[in-house]
Amino acid sequence: MNEAVILAAGCVLWRRSPESGGLEIALVHRPKYDDWSHPKGKLKRGEEAPAAAVREVAEETGMACRPGPELPSAHYEVNGRPKEVRYWAAEACGGTFTPNDEVDRVAWLSPAAARGRLTQDRDRPLIDALMAALRTA
Numbered sequence: 675m676n677e678a679v680i681l682a683a684g685c686v687l688w689r690r691s692p693e694s695g696g697l698e699i700a701l702v703h704r705p706k707y708d709d710w711s712h713p714k715g716k717l718k719r720g721e722e723a724p725a726a727a728v729r730e731v732a733e734e735t736g737m738a739c740r741p742g743p744e745l746p747s748a749h750y751e752v753n754g755r756p757k758e759v760r761y762w763a764a765e766a767c768g769g770t771f772t773p774n775d776e777v778d779r780v781a782w783l784s785p786a787a788a789r790g791r792l793t794q795d796r797d798r799p800l801i802d803a804l805m806a807a808l809r810t811a
Contacts, residue, residue: 680757683727684714685764686804687739689782697808699788699801700766702734703779709793710781712800714759723760734777737769745803748796761800763807 687700701710715730717723724741731739742763749758771780783791789801 678755680752680755681717681723682714682757682759683717683723683730683761684712684759685727685731685739685741685762686712686745686800687731687735687737687764687766688804688808689766691782697785697805698782699785699804700735700737701781701783701788701791702777703781704776705778706776707793710791711793711797712761713777714761724762727760727762727764731764732769735766735769735780736771737766739764740767743807745800745807748800750796761803763804 689698689700690696691698700713702713703710713731713734715726715733717726728739728741731737742765745761745763747758747760749756751757773779781791785801785805789798792798
């Protein structure tokens with residue numbers, strides 16, 4: 675049964691606004707699904723989840739990041755198969771986004787705006803978890 679679980683990892687990517695110094699969260703737009711989500715993706719064979727999360731951030735946003743505390747995992751079904759996505763808080767530390775087939779836009783938004791833009795309800799609690807993790811860091 676466990677072999678059927680799709681394993682994925684991602685980050686709630688954040689930075690301080692270059693203009694205001696306020697917290698901004700990066701969301702990615704995937705044209706295939708026409709949705710807004712946190713950067714994430716499936717683990718490659720033999721890959722550890724934290725490494726996959728950092729790789730997915732780089733692939734989807736062009737950003738290098740510094741992972742921090744682990745956030746709650748998401749569990750849901752995709753085409754009848756269970757999927758588990760492990761997430762980390764991660765601070766963006768440089769890079770440039772280049773649109774590609776998988777992700778055509780990245781938006782840096784305030785936590786409230788990011789919460790409103792996310793397509794899936796299950797992604798919203800991750801913003802609260804990030805805020806709590808940053809307060810205790």
